[in-house]
Amino acid sequence: MKVRVLRQWPPGHVRTPGYLRGKVGTIERSVGTFNNPEQNAYRLTPTKNRLLRVRFQMSEVWGIKAENPDDVVEAEIYEHWLEPFNAS
Amino acid sequence: MPHDHHEPLSPSGHPYRADDDKDLSYWQVMEIAVRELLIEKGHISATQIQDQINTMDARSPANGARLVAKAWTDPAFKYALIEDAGQASRNMGFDIGPMHLIALENTEKVHNVIVCTLCSCYPRNLLGLPPDWYKSRAYRSRAVVEPRKVLSEFGLEFNQKIQIRVHDSTADMRYIVIPYQPAESEGLSEAELAKWITRDSMIGVGLPRAPA
Structure with missing residues (x-):
């Protein structure tokens, strides 16, 4: 399944790396639910959010500057940072 | 006579490294303060902290x-x-x-x-x-x-x-x-x-x- 990482820049303890925001990848696996770090870091009662491993092609992340377009980077991204992506 | 700036060398011929004489950072001070408070108030002992450090180092x-x-x-x-x-x-x-x-x-x-x-x-x-x-x-x-x-x-x-x-x-x-x-x-x-x-x-x- 293809997803896009939200292109947002909220302040706070965010575990979505900047270089992946706005990028499209495929879900590699779901690794379960975890306390939302954006609340947990401030001692707020955290919601349990699904955490997904998403695979991105280097060509998607770095464009023509990619060292090798077919290499990939995988990262754990919380579900609330992802939106479905339909290439059309 | 102007002071010449030749660094003294160790017996093995390497320059000495300067002592790390910088002040403690804000967070270093905070760590010491919290650790000492936890020990003073009896929540944890210095031995327990050292044991945990040793456990980490043993891995x-x-x-x-x-x-x-x-x-x-x-x-x-x-x-x-x-x-x-x-x-x-x-x-x-x-x-x-x-x-x-x-x-x-x-x-x-x-x-x-x-x-x-x-x-x-x-x-x-x-x-x-x-x-x-x-x-x-x-x-x-x-x-x-x-x-x-x-x-x-x-x-x-x-x-x-x-x-x-x-x-x-x-x-x-x-x-x-x-x-x-x-x-x-x-x-x-x-x-x-x-x-x-x-x-x-x-x-x-x-x-x-x-x-x-």
Whole structure:
């Protein structure tokens, strides 16, 4: 399944790396639910959010500057940072 | 007469390193204050803190090497390790605490590398403390931008047909690479194989090699 990482820049303890925001990848696996770090870091009662491993092609992340377009980077991204992506 | 600025040399001929006489940082002071308060109020003892430091220091890559050696010799264990690395490690008797672990298998077509771009997440409970370079800004930023260049600086060259997979430990999972077993090591015992498996090979910036 293809997803896009939200292109947002909220302040706070965010575990979505900047270089992946706005990028499209495929879900590699779901690794379960975890306390939302954006609340947990401030001692707020955290919601349990699904955490997904998403695979991105280097060509998607770095464009023509990619060292090798077919290499990939995988990262754990919380579900609330992802939106479905339909290439059309 | 102007003072000449020749640095004095140690008996071995190297320059002395300047003493680290800087003031404590804000957070260093905070750590000392909190630690002393916890001890004064009887929540924790200095011995308990030292015991925990010693426990951390005692963990070494040898633990991970035993795990990989078993995976190399026991296909059922390798399957279990890839399915649920945390559980497989606990079943082997390793105390990895609440760590959520994923094992990534290198094959003829895929080479895995681990980084934490946001901080320095590392499977400490299995491999011990991370090397300094792992925490450096250079490694953390370059590993996702130009992994092949970084790997070449560690002495590893891969042709374009082999896919490099960089794993960024961004949240709650920790990673260990199961390196590709060298043909020369086929048939060795689990204990002998464990000596081939280096720390760097389990981060993905090295390959297993015959013990010196």
